[in-house]
Amino acid sequence: MSSLLQSTPSLSFSSSSSISGSNSQWRFTSSPAVTFTRRTRNFTVHAKIREIFMPALSSTMTEGKIVSWIKSEGDVLSKGESVVVVESDKADMDVETFYDGILAAIVVPEGESAPVGAPIGLLAETEAEIEEAKAKAAASAGGGSSPVTPPPPAPVAAAAPPAPAAAAPVVADGPRKIVLTPFAKKLAKQHKVDINKVVGTGPFGRITPGDIEAAAGIAKSAPPAVTAPVATATVAAAAAAPAKSVPTFAEIPGATIVPFTTMQAAVSKNMIESLSVPTFRVGYPIITDALDALYAKVKSKGVTMTALLAKAAAMALVQHPVVNAGCKDGKSFTYNSSINIAVAVAINGGLITPVLQDADKMDLYLLSEKWKELVEKARSKQLQPHEYNSGTFTLSNLGMFGVDRFDAILPPGQACGAIMAVGASKPTPVADKDGYFSVKSQMLVNVTADHRIVYGADLAAFLKTFAKIVQEPDSLTM
Incomplete structure (x- = not known):
């Protein structure tokens, strides 16, 4: 009796495979190329073309944009090797191949986008299969790779x-x-x-x-012959509309239309979604003389004001867990076991919120080092998903720009129910309990909260605790 298993390479396939001795076509998700021998019949499974899919690089990603192909068509690839750089709605990330093979064809070129799960490249096992892969890629490009836009027929x-x-x-x-x-x-x-x-x-x-x-048995609405003139008139009117709007832009000298980047499109979508959350805002003035003095002492050791504020917020959240909670479905609370402070960072072409995880448990100096590392990765668009989508409370600081006060928009889709907007600390006349005035450094903070889970008294109590920590900041260095 012949050997039942002649070769078992550790590769998985996602493309079509053919079985000799049978006219059927099969799809294998994790089947090696092997040859089976039996007494009555021989079955040989030959691996053909494998697809490189557009990965989901974040929980909110629905499509990705090809920034650049690291490898070119014809290059021999090894498992685990970076092949392409993909821009998601948050960062640029290298995509690796899970197989050995030859990059036979690039389906989605640089600068173009594809939905998550769509093939962006084809991998051949041997040189003999390269032409077949190129033919498939050409058929895909010519066969309407954008299912949303088949127009007239x-x-x-x-x-x-x-x-x-x-x-x-x-x-x-x-x-x-x-x-x-x-x-x-x-x-x-x-x-x-x-x-x-x-x-x-x-x-x-x-x-x-x-x-x-x-x-599902849903018939597409095909207009009857009687309404054809109406449809024609509608199409004609729609075609005339853009032509009519062009002069509007042309009236402004030098005006150009710039499409959103992937990140800007994601920010736009999130801002619209935030309108569905019922929010309220509470402002609070805080004397910062003691905090400014502490900052002057620790600044030379690499501690930033952002790290000090994040640490103070985390310590206050320990005492007010409801402000650290979230509401995803509108029907229940989510009390988060970790206090992860997301801090808004402006980057080229948008903004992102790197997360200081377990900020309440980290030493102030380690927290500052971690923050600098996250900022560098954010500005080079190299953050990993867990480094920007795990925040439970958000901090937005514009004090370095001299901004007195501002309101922040609650980021939707996260586990956080509140965001704190921090203004600049400025000399301000302040009256004591006896009515005597003195000049002290004071900053204004405004907190926007999800009113489904955080109520006014909860937020006021949190801000009172936060103010006390800022005004007596020795506990931040312990």
């Missing part, structure tokens, strides 16, 4: 998707890798469609929103 194309849905149960019998766009995934959940029984009509078998609608 609406009536004819709308009737086509239901056909694959009927064949779905047959294909679902074999193992396959399921790839679908984020919108298609949302539709599948909404209409309770089993994606395992849907055949994708997109590039490389990707499931599109049209496939989900077809499987």
Whole structure:
């Protein structure tokens, strides 16, 4: 009897594989290229082309932009080697290959974007498969890699998707890798469609929103022949609108339209989402003479004012855990076990909030060193996801710009229920309890909080504790 297993390379495949001796096509998600021998029949599985997918680099990322390809077509790759730099909504990150092979084709070139899960490159196992990979890449580029924008052929194309849905149960019998766009995934959940029984009509078998609608039995609204003139008139009006708006921009000399970067688009989306959270704001004046004196002593040791404020906020949050809580679903509290202070940092083309994790437990000097490291990584767009999406309380300091006061917008989608805006510390006439005036350094802080979980008395009590720590800052160095 022949050996049952002749070769077992430790590679996984996500592309189509062919089985000799059978006309069926199968998809393997983690199957090595092996040859099986039996008495009655021989089955040989040959690995073909593997796909390099657009990874999800953050919890809020829906698409990524190719910053640069580190490797070129034809380069031989080793497992774990960096292949491409991808810009997410937060940072630029290197994407590694999980396989050995040859970079046969680049599907998404530099400067272009692709949804999470979409193939951005093709990896061949041998040189003989390179041409096949290039053909697949060309078919993907020519076959409409952007499922959102197929324009004119609406009536004819709308009737086509239901056909694959009927064949779905047959294909679902074999193992396959399921790839679908984020919108298609949302539709599948909404209409309770089993994606395992849907055949994708997109590039490389990707499931599109049209496939989900077809499987759910939702017919696309094809306008009757009677309304064709109306549709034509609508299209004509829509086409005329942009032409009419061009002179508006042209009236301003030198005006240009600059599209959002990936980060700016994410900030815009978050700011709109923040409008759905009911917030309120509380301001508090704090005397900073003692804090300024402490800062003068520790500044030479590398301690920044941001680190001092973050440490003070963390110590106050220990006594007021509700201000460190979050509300994600609008139905429950999330009391966070860690106090992670996210601090807003302005970077080229946007802003980001690196997180000082367990700030209440860290020594002030170690906290300052960690902060400097995070700022350097943020400005070079090298932060890892856990370094910017794990904040439980946010701090925004514009005091270094001489700003007296400002209101900060509560960042949505995080586990934090409050954000503190810190203004500059300036000489201010202050009256004591006997009515005598003296000039002291004073800063104004405004805290924006989620009113679903934090109430006025909670926030006022927190600010009173924070002010006491700032006015008696010896505990910050202990």
